[in-house]
Amino acid sequence: MSATSIATVLVQGASRGIGLQFCRTLLSRQPNTCVIATCRNPNQADDLQKLLADEPERLQVLQVDVTEEAKIKAAAEEVGKRHGRLDLLINCAGVLHPSGRGETSLRDVNMQGLMETCRTIAFGPLLMGKHFGQLLTKGTAMFGTHQPDCKRTHSGIMANISAKVGSITDNGLGGWYSYRMSKAALNMATKNLSIELGRGRTPVICVSLHPGTVDTDLSRPYHKNVKSLFTTEDSVKKLLSVVDSLTVDDTGKFFTYNKELLPF
Numbered sequence: 001m002s003a004t005s006i007a008t009v010l011v012q013g014a015s016r017g018i019g020l021q022f023c024r025t026l027l028s029r030q031p032n033t034c035v036i037a038t039c040r041n042p043n044q045a046d047d048l049q050k051l052l053a054d055e056p057e058r059l060q061v062l063q064v065d066v067t068e069e070a071k072i073k074a075a076a077e078e079v080g081k082r083h084g085r086l087d088l089l090i091n092c093a094g095v096l097h098p099s100g101r102g103e104t105s106l107r108d109v110n111m112q113g114l115m116e117t118c119r120t121i122a123f124g125p126l127l128m129g130k131h132f133g134q135l136l137t138k139g140t141a142m143f144g145t146h147q148p149d150c151k152r153t154h155s156g157i158m159a160n161i162s163a164k165v166g167s168i169t170d171n172g173l174g175g176w177y178s179y180r181m182s183k184a185a186l187n188m189a190t191k192n193l194s195i196e197l198g199r200g201r202t203p204v205i206c207v208s209l210h211p212g213t214v215d216t217d218l219s220r221p222y223h224k225n226v227k228s229l230f231t232t233e234d235s236v237k238k239l240l241s242v243v244d245s246l247t248v249d250d251t252g253k254f255f256t257y258n259k260e261l262l263p264f
């Protein structure tokens with residue numbers, strides 16, 4: 001198999017939950033896919049290590065704490081040397097709040113919670129865009145769809161896993177200050193990145209995606225109130241269908257798992 005026929009994907013935040021499932025699903029659905037999984041503590045990521053033992057040829061694990069720019073830069077240099085391009089980047093790392101629960105009112109808000117949540121959810125993915133942007137511009141449109149009537153085709157795709165609660169327009173309940181603000185900021189980063197990485201002849205498609213409410217550690221404290229809780233398998237399958245359908249016209253937008261457009 002030639003290097004150009006192998007799709008190269010990076011999943012950032014891959015130790016567990018939705019990120020780990022992206023790695024599993026991508027490796028199982030396409031034999032010609034190479035996945036680079038990044039996480040902050042590879043030695044403690046037992047399930048990711050099991051996947052690595054099963055797929056040593058097609059899975060590579062790199063240590064990246066997404067709040068540390070030096071680690072992001074080093075990972076981009078490593079991927080550049082080894083692969084020379086990136087077809088799909090999925091920014092997945094997230095934290096609801098360092099306490100494990102979103103703020104219910106102003107009295108719960110504090111600087112440390114705001115900073116930690118925003119650093120992981122909003123600033124990290126933007127810095128991933130900064131350091132991996134060039135590799136995405138060399139991506140080969142192995143994901144997404146080319147519209148025959150469109151003069152431009154895309155290169156790579158950057159999918160930022162956001163959340164519906166990050167929609168300012170949709171916010172009817174309040175609360176969860178750190179998480180809502182971080183996801184709203186992430187959505188702005190998506191929009192800005194779509195403009196800057198969209199200027200070339202082969203633009204990078206940048207989108208924010210809402211995965212639904214998914215059965216993971218992050219949402220666990222709230223499961224009893226949820227009417228339809230997705231498994232990670234269901235959510236990732238739907239999200240990859242959205243990724244497969246993306247065209248240049250979709251860049252800069254915010255979609256649900258079934259490609260409904262969400263307002264910012």
Ligand SMILES: NC(=O)c1ccc[n+]([C@@H]2O[C@H](COP(=O)([O-])OP(=O)(O)OC[C@H]3O[C@@H](n4cnc5c(N)ncnc54)[C@H](OP(=O)(O)O)[C@@H]3O)[C@@H](O)[C@H]2O)c1
Pocket residue numbers: 012013014015016017018019039040041064065066067091092093094095120161162163164210211212213214215216217218219
């Ligand atoms: N679950 C839901 O219902 C839901 C709904 C909407 C949106 N989302 C979004 O989906 C994404 C994945 O969440 P999840 O549900 O899969 O949560 P999860 O199971 O709690 O996983 C969170 C992941 O983020 C990683 N992470 C946290 N801080 C990090 C950092 N500084 N550097 C690198 N990795 C870091 C964790 O790594 P460690 O193992 O090292 O902690 C873990 O892999 C998040 O962006 C979340 O906001 C989830």
